[in-house]
Amino acid sequence: MTFEHFSQLVEGMFPPDGSQRYDSLEVRELSPLITAYVGDAYYHLFVRTRLLAYEQKAVRVLNEFSAKLVSANMQAQSYRAIEDSLTDEEREIFRRGRNAHSHAPRRSASVADYHASTGFEAILGTLYLTKQFERLQEIAQLSFSAAVEIIKAQKEGGKS
Numbered sequence: 001m002t003f004e005h006f007s008q009l010v011e012g013m014f015p016p017d018g019s020q021r022y023d024s025l026e027v028r029e030l031s032p033l034i035t036a037y038v039g040d041a042y043y044h045l046f047v048r049t050r051l052l053a054y055e056q057k058a059v060r061v062l063n064e065f066s067a068k069l070v071s072a073n074m075q076a077q078s079y080r081a082i083e084d085s086l087t088d089e090e091r092e093i094f095r096r097g098r099n100a101h102s103h104a105p106r107r108s109a110s111v112a113d114y115h116a117s118t119g120f121e122a123i124l125g126t127l128y129l130t131k132q133f134e135r136l137q138e139i140a141q142l143s144f145s146a147a148v149e150i151i152k153a154q155k156e157g158g159k160s
Contacts, residue, residue: 027129032097032122039125044070046140069147072109075117081146082139090123090139097122 027035047069051062068074079094086094098119109117120143127136 025129027126030129032093032100033102033118035093035125035129036097036100036118036121037125038128039121039123040070042124042128042136043075043121043140043143047144050144068151069144072114072117074147074150075120075143076109076113077150078143078146079116079120081150082142085142086123086139093123093126094119 044066047066048062051066051069055062055065083091096119098115100115100118100122102115102118124136124140127133127139
């Protein structure tokens with residue numbers, strides 16, 4: 001990014017009148033990668049605050065567990081676990097997010113899981129940006145609960 005591009009972004013982000021430009025966005029016209037970007041941030045915060053019910057002192061433990069819960073692999077598994085609870089519109093948002101052209105980072109998740117997690121995050125981001133907060137909370141909680149059950153099953157099966 002050039003300095004000029006950065007300067008234009010800063011000027012656009014902080015207009016003198018204090019208005020918020022995203023309030024007038026047509027969310028359905030945004031790239032699914034943009035809605036996934038917002039959904040990723042929301043889900044990270046959701047998971048971190050849920051974990052505070054279990055641990056309030058060991059930040060390292062919180063960080064490691066939250067990283068596992070928000071990993072692409074776990075999000076893909078959680079999505080599959082809650083898929084039947086989603087509306088047709090939410091499944092369509094997922095499909096668009098999953099099929100969006102992006103490059104999966106070379107980490108522990110497969111390309112398929114990375115794309116599935118992008119689809120899941122696109123659902124969350126779309127719900128957030130369209131201010132459907134009750135449904136957003138419901139899906140995030142379903143996913144969180146599914147992830148916890150998946151981890152328990154893995155632990156019982158001798159996997160870590």
